[in-house]
Amino acid sequence: xxxxxxxxxxxxxxxxxxxxxxxxxxxxxxxxxxxxxxxxxxxxxxxxxxxxxxxxxxxxxxxxxxxxxxxxxxxxxxxxxxxxxxxxxxxxxxxxxxxxxxxxxxxxxxxxxxxxxxxxxxxxxxxxxxxxxxxxxxxxxxxxxxxxx
Numbered sequence: 001x002x003x004x005x006x007x008x009x010x011x012x013x014x015x016x017x018x019x020x021x022x023x024x025x026x027x028x029x030x031x032x033x034x035x036x037x038x039x040x041x042x043x044x045x046x047x048x049x050x051x052x053x054x055x056x057x058x059x060x061x062x063x064x065x066x067x068x069x070x071x072x073x074x075x076x077x078x079x080x081x082x083x084x085x086x087x088x089x090x091x092x093x094x095x096x097x098x099x100x101x102x103x104x105x106x107x108x109x110x111x112x113x114x115x116x117x118x119x120x121x122x123x124x125x126x127x128x129x130x131x132x133x134x135x136x137x138x139x140x141x142x143x144x145x146x147x148x149x
Contacts, residue, residue, distance in 0.1 A: 009050040019044045019053045026060045084112035084123035087130035091137065099141030105134030 027037040040056050087108035090101040109131035
């Protein structure tokens with residue numbers, strides 16, 4: 001991975017330590033002077049971003065410690081489907097609204113499940129719960145309406 005592909009990655013203490021080890025090994029091999037070693041070690045200690053460390057050791061050949069390994073990119077978190085959350089909110093509100101929001105909960109829950117299958121977002125369980133609660137609220141409301149009639 002090139003330094004440009006991880007331009008926003010912060011450098012960790014382990015990254016700084018590896019960079020300093022590469023610099024020390026290069027000094028022992030005679031590739032750096034004492035002044036260059038001091039300058040680069042100082043730069044490595046104050047660097048905040050990973051590409052800065054790559055630039056400090058980029059011109060040195062692979063030594064006994066090797067170059068800094070490129071970090072794999074952390075995969076982004078999958079977002080939770082907003083439609084599934086909306087469906088669950090409608091299902092939870094159904095007892096308070098006398099079942100009026102049960103039908104939107106069922107419809108939105110099914111739409112959320114289809115959307116989640118297509119996009120890979122999180123929220124399958126939320127959508128299932130919304131559909132189940134929506135049907136339950138609808139059945140309870142229908143039973144109460146038939147009993148009252």
